[in-house]
Amino acid sequence: MSRVAVLTSDEAVSRASELGAEFAKGAAERDRDKVLPREQIAQLAASGLLAITVPSEFGGAGLPAVTVAEVFRLIAHGDPNIAQIPHSHFVFVNQLLLQGTRDQQARILPEVLEGRTLGNAQSERGTKHIRDYRTTLRRDGDAWRLDGTKFYCTGALFADWIPTLAHLGEDGPLHVAWVRRDAQGVEVIDDWDALGQRTTASGTVRLDGVRVTDDLITDFSATFTGPTTYGAFAQLLHSAIDAGIARAALSDAAQFVTTKSRPHPDAGVDRAADDPLVVHAFGEMELTVRGAEALLADAGRAVDHANANLDEHTSAAATLAVAAARAATTTTSVDVASRLFEVAGTRSVVAKESLDRHWRNARTHTLHDPAAWKVQHLGRWAVDGTLPPRTGQL
CATH class of the missing domain: 1.10.540.10 (Acyl-CoA dehydrogenase/oxidase, N-terminal domain)
Incomplete structure (x- = not known):
């Protein structure tokens, strides 16, 4: 290539x-x-x-x-x-x-650089919590044997490589096994069936005796032993997705109101787009979307600043900035995608319009990591200066 x-x-x-x-x-x-x-x-x-x-x-x-x-x-x-x-x-x-x-x-x-892509095999069903894993790498001669079943493996179906989280040994530290998508023992199943984000193919990856050599294993647990922006960067991109959903919902609402909606008779106007209540609602939504977009950009700058000047305080500042952006984009994307119907009217719920996909996508994607915990850590910092923990979910 x-x-x-x-x-x-x-x-x-x-x-x-x-x-x-x-x-x-x-x-x-x-x-x-x-x-x-x-x-x-x-x-x-x-x-x-x-x-x-x-x-x-x-x-x-x-x-x-x-x-x-x-x-x-x-x-x-x-x-x-x-x-x-x-x-x-x-x-x-x-x-x-x-x-x-x-x-x-x-x-x-x-x-x-040749256009090949990476997927993931991280989350597992039936474990105690999101950071609890059963997948293991066990020594097998001059290599390792990788066994486990992963769920929510977004990107794996399309990928050339599937980085996989696994314990080194039964209860050893977490490592990443860099597995080829077409390696023997790897099965990627498109069994994703969700309310929204329906075409991400975020289904199951089964790993049955996959051979992994030493040179294709990296230490994951060491990522969080010191100041890092690893989690903040990951969450920043999630926030960007939600911000995009919010802007798309608002754009489609405006398109619908100006071309298809009928005005309410009490408004005394010829176009729904001239109804003062509709205009005011659009103003409120524009305000919240702009605020979320601004927080997203601020969070990106905070991550870049921390990467250039990494220490405990800059990494914490980046984490908190991203937490604020993620909390804001979560609320904004869900609210705007719902309020879309309020301004667009009854015609907007017709199935062929597919406007409900914005709410379904927002509601599904924003569940990835609970926004309430972002607010919790922001509150702890605001009250007594408690620095946030180092995890991939914050």
Whole structure:
């Protein structure tokens, strides 16, 4: 494969805007018919956007987090399913940069620059909580044997590599096994059937005696032993997806009100868009969406500042900034996607309009990590300066 284009920040944002607009055209139909966006993911990979965090020392652009967040927001504005699919791709490129050896980075990052993609196999069903795992790596001769079953494996169906979280030994520290999608013993099942984000293929990955060599294992537990932006970066991209959903819901509401809605007779106007109650509602929604977008951009800058000046306080500041953005985009995306129907009227609930997908997507994606815990940690910091914990969920 030939290398993808190395994009500047302006080029990345411009290309994301173009692709987001293109992806929007078929988003409703893909959602309604549950058509997986294979062609669109291939376009995304070929565009160079999935390689923008590869450092310059490996031939990439090494673009800042604030740019990556804006790229995600713009893609999500078009179709949040497509934006969520490569989320783990960026998170595990980051994990490789933080915990991989130079040889491991030199092996995998050039593939990213050729348009190859990373998925994930992290969460598991039936465990005590989200950070409880049963999947194990056990020594087997000169390599390791990987066994387990994972769920919510967004991106795995489309990926070339599936980074997998597993204990080293029965109860040892968590490590990442870098597994090829087509490796013997790997089965990726598209059994995702959810209210929203219907075409992310976030289903099951089964791992049965998958052989993993020492050079394809990185330490995950060490990620959180000191100051880090690992979790903040991951959550920043989730926040960007929700911000994109909110803006899309508002845009579609405006389009519907100006072209299809009828005015209420008490308003005394010819267009629904001229009803003062409708205009006021749009003003309120625009205000909340702008606020969420501003918090997202601020959080991206905080992550970049921490990456350049990493210590306990800058990493905590980044975590809190992202927590604020995530809490705001959660509330905003769900509220605006619901209020859409209030301003658009009865005609907007007709199934063929597919406007309900915005609420379903927002409601589904915002459950990924509870916003209430973001607010809890913000409150603890505001009350007595308690620094937030270091986890991938904050």
